[in-house]
Structure formats: C-alpha cells, structure tokens
Amino acid sequence: MKSQHWIVFLFMVTTFACCKPNEPEPPDPPTWVGTPYELVIPPLFPPMDIPADNPLTVEGVALGRYLFWEKNLSANGTQSCGSCHLPEHGFSDPNRFSTGITGEQGNRQSMALVNLGWAYNYFWDGRAQTLEVQVVEPITNPIEMNNTWENALQSLRNDPAYPPMFLAAFGTAEITRDRAAKAMASFLRTMISADSKFDRERAGTYTFTPLEETGFNLFLTEGGINPNTGQPWGGADCFHCHGPGGMQMGDYLMHNNGLDAHFAADPGLAGVTGNPLDSGRFKTPTLRNIELTAPYMHDGRFQTLSEVIGHYNTGGQVSTTIDPFMEAAGGGLFLDEVDELALIAFLKTLTDTSFINNPAFSDPH
Numbered sequence: 001m002k003s004q005h006w007i008v009f010l011f012m013v014t015t016f017a018c019c020k021p022n023e024p025e026p027p028d029p030p031t032w033v034g035t036p037y038e039l040v041i042p043p044l045f046p047p048m049d050i051p052a053d054n055p056l057t058v059e060g061v062a063l064g065r066y067l068f069w070e071k072n073l074s075a076n077g078t079q080s081c082g083s084c085h086l087p088e089h090g091f092s093d094p095n096r097f098s099t100g101i102t103g104e105q106g107n108r109q110s111m112a113l114v115n116l117g118w119a120y121n122y123f124w125d126g127r128a129q130t131l132e133v134q135v136v137e138p139i140t141n142p143i144e145m146n147n148t149w150e151n152a153l154q155s156l157r158n159d160p161a162y163p164p165m166f167l168a169a170f171g172t173a174e175i176t177r178d179r180a181a182k183a184m185a186s187f188l189r190t191m192i193s194a195d196s197k198f199d200r201e202r203a204g205t206y207t208f209t210p211l212e213e214t215g216f217n218l219f220l221t222e223g224g225i226n227p228n229t230g231q232p233w234g235g236a237d238c239f240h241c242h243g244p245g246g247m248q249m250g251d252y253l254m255h256n257n258g259l260d261a262h263f264a265a266d267p268g269l270a271g272v273t274g275n276p277l278d279s280g281r282f283k284t285p286t287l288r289n290i291e292l293t294a295p296y297m298h299d300g301r302f303q304t305l306s307e308v309i310g311h312y313n314t315g316g317q318v319s320t321t322i323d324p325f326m327e328a329a330g331g332g333l334f335l336d337e338v339d340e341l342a343l344i345a346f347l348k349t350l351t352d353t354s355f356i357n358n359p360a361f362s363d364p365h
Helices: 002-018 058-068 149-158 162-170 177-189 197-203 210-219 305-314 337-350
Strands: none
Touching: 058 162, 058 177, 149 162, 149 177, 162 177, 197 337, 210 337, 305 337
C-alpha cells in the first residue's frame, strides 16, 4: 500500500511541476528560418516592413536570385524575370513594351525594380499589395512567360540544383509556388539603391554643382500660378508625388498625372476597382535611376527626360479625375530651357551605378 501511495504522490508532484495552473502550454517547435540575412538599411531610410511569415534568410535570398534569373519558369525556357528587367537599364526594359515568349507585346512599360521593400501598390494599376503576390503573376501571364505554375514547378523539381536549395531555404526539399514566391520576394527586397550623388549629398559627402542645386530647388518648389499674387510660383512642382521623404523619391500612390483626357485605351486603377473615379490613375514610380530607365510613363510614351518635363510644363490633359497635385493642369509650369537643364541635372544625381553593377543582383546561372 505504501508503494502505491508513493506512486500517486510522485505522479501529482510531476504533474503540477510541469503544468502549473494558468501557465500557457509550451510553444510549438520553431519553424525553419535558415540563416538570418543581415539587411543594411541605408542612412535616412525608414525601416523595411518584412512579412512575419517570410523573414529574410541568406538561403532564401540566394534561392530567389536563382529563380529571378531562371528561364525554365517560362513555358519554352527562353525568358526569365530578368529578361524584361535588365541591370544596365535600372532593372527595367529599354523597349516601350516588353515582348513575351509568344511574340506578343503588352501595353505597359516594364517598371524598374528598385527599393521594392518600401513600395506597395505593385504593377502600374496597383493590383498587387505585396511582393509575394506580385511575383507569381508574370509566370502565367499569356503575354509574358505564358506558363502554368504546375509546369514551372515541375521544371524546378527536374533540375537537380533546386531541391537542395529549397531544402536549405525552407527545411525540406518540397518545391511549391508559395515557397518560390517567398524566395523571389526576399531577393527583390535586397535590391536596394542608396549610393547615388543624391544619397551622398544628403549624407554630407557630396556637394551639388550649382546647376544640380538649382534643379533640386525647382524640384521642391510649387508650380503654376500663385493664387495670391497671380504670378507663377516658379517651380517644377515635383515634390508632391516624388518627394525625398524617406529617400524614396516616389509616394507609390495612384495618381492621374494628366497624360490623357479619356481612358478607353487603359483605364488604370479603374480596371481593377471598377470605380470610374479611378480612371487614369496609375502608380507613381520612384525617380531613382530615372536616367537609366527610359522610356517613361505607364505606356512608355516619352523617350527622354526632356519630353517628360515638357509634359508637366504644359500642364497636362484636364479630365474629371486629374489629380489635385496637378496644380498647373491646363496652364503650365512656366519653366524655361535653363530650368529644364537644371532639373535634368538634378534628376541625374539619382543615378546609382553601384546598384546596377552589384554582382549580388546579377545572373547566377
């Protein structure tokens, strides 16, 4: 009997020692995260919002780089994401419209890939809210890589290089669309441009030339007519949508910048929301590396920075949805040739050659 009492006593002691009243249960074993990637946030940049379910890891970024340049993600094995986002062109396409594997062209210009970890409203019409959502679409788009994800994943499974890479990045060799998207999104978040003349000027290690300084002042000054004086403000009015706050040079919001008065050809955001008030509204891109990323606008209609400035200098096309920030709409900015030269000189200070030549972003195949 005494031995039975001791057994009961020991059971009670063990039970209460492991599971005290109101104490939470032990957490599940940690999920596989790989080796933490040490992302360096540049001076004056805000923190980057990394999704909790997709932490940056060395292995994930390495896998994402391979997938970004993987031509076998396309149906015929001829195109990768990098085919339309060329490093020497600021990771954009020098053609007005990119050509897919079938020879068909789209109707929008390929956006530059830079500092995407701080961006949102991906695609020109803002239809994707995260990088993880954005990266999956080009694979199946019939005018881009024209594949199915089932076929794309099977191509990766058949390649002996990829199962070990997925194992290293996620803890098992299983190859899925979700994992591929997370890896590519991780790689894109590391593509940071922050070594232009503008960055160095903000950091105090470079001094603008007089022409660059004049251009920067024009960039930050109101444009159009001052309603209080009836005289021109004298500025280029760029800062409302491309201000230097957070060092992004773009607010990534959806604006109608007066390109057209009617929008049957491309309704922009309205094609996503179905709301006529969104007609003609497109994502504002960053101006970083703008010298390298011609042609310009969502449809690549302008070949030069001079043409872009000319558009804003005329005031643009007035419509029912034109953005309130287009204060000079229908009237103009009153910039002269010297102002244009100065503004272009400033815009060229946003060029970052170390970014486009960074071997960490190059094709690893």
